[in-house]
Amino acid sequence: MPVLNKLSVKAIEALKAQGKVVRKSDGGGLYLLVKVNQTKFWEFRYTRPVTGKKTLMGLGSFQTVSLADARKKASIYRAQLAEGIDPQLFIAEQKRIHAEEQANSFLVLAQQWKSTKEGHLKPKTISDNWRKLENYVFPTLGSMPIKEITAPIAIQVLRPVETQGKLEMVKRCGQLMNEVMNYAVNSGLIHSNPLMGINKVFRKPKVTHLRAMEPDNIKELMQAIASANIYFGTRCLIEWQLHTMVRPAEPAGTKWCEINIEKAVWVIPPERMKMNREHKVPLTKQTIAILEAVRPLSGHLEHVFPSRYKYRQATDSETINKALGRMGLRNKTTAHGFRSLASTTLNEKGFHPEAVDAALAHVEPNKIRAAYKRTTYFKKRKKIMQWWSDHISKHAVGSYQVFDRKNLSEALIQTK
Structure with a gap:
């Protein structure tokens, strides 16, 4: 049994190297090793097991x-040796594990997960999701090893967000965190996802259905648009979306290069569609007239409906x-509500349901069937779109429409 504690702090401080170590x-x-330059270092010497x-x-x-800390370390190493553990190899393994954990932190895995979404989701969707994680999740969980993340930890991260009343944000962040953890499972880094079901412990956001007018209210809508004191380009945009039945982001981003007047079709490329699938919109005589009405404003630009300030x-x-809000329709309809208005009206009038769905670019899970619907129903959609445009025009009789050519000069004067 070795005799321990031979040194003292006073003796160590007095030690000098006289020309040799x-x-x-x-x-x-x-x-304790004392070098020739009088610097002093601790060593632990042992025999590998x-x-x-x-x-x-x-x-x-x-x-x-x-001295006290050096003795504690030496004591730990002697205990490891007694168990047949090599202290140096043990430390090296711990460093390796730590480096691996840092390489597999939640942030690193989230970055890898994000890269798998590119080409499958719109860049804006990816950016919006990432911003949510940056604002509410990464500050706490970003550097944490994926293996250490548990349901209680994740719940504590989202509790402050819930307290702020941002229940929809809590729900979405919970979903995104689960996606990252599922990616880690599929990558073989963890055996199971411990965050499944965490959204059940939070208060549920109140479900609010998109506001939309009923078919009988179309005249009220057209009269409101007609009497509104709004920018001419915005008026054109409102009627363009109403006639084309597309989602709000799609008409706002319309480009002249997507329009083929000769073939009377608007081709929206996949990257601008919700499901990354090209969508062809048959143009009616009214929608073509809208384009001609707005051409003096934006015909020389890339976008049909450019920003008024940029x-x-x-x-x-x-x-x-925003325009609907200024028109007093905030609680009655939305831009997306135009689609519901069109869908309800067309279905009530007995048009082919699947052709109506194709016109609305609704998702068809079967890819072969979806391709069939896009081609087979295109002729039917032309008739549907023209009927819908005529239906809008019929209820706008006696009121202002941008495609009434006799009013075009007056409309253009208003924009100057």
């Missing part, structure tokens, strides 16, 4: 590691909703 034992494999070879490991300088950019997708 001095090594003093404290017992139990702990040594497996190979039987003698080796040593540095414990730090006397200036940074006290003309090289498309107008914002919320432009129509």
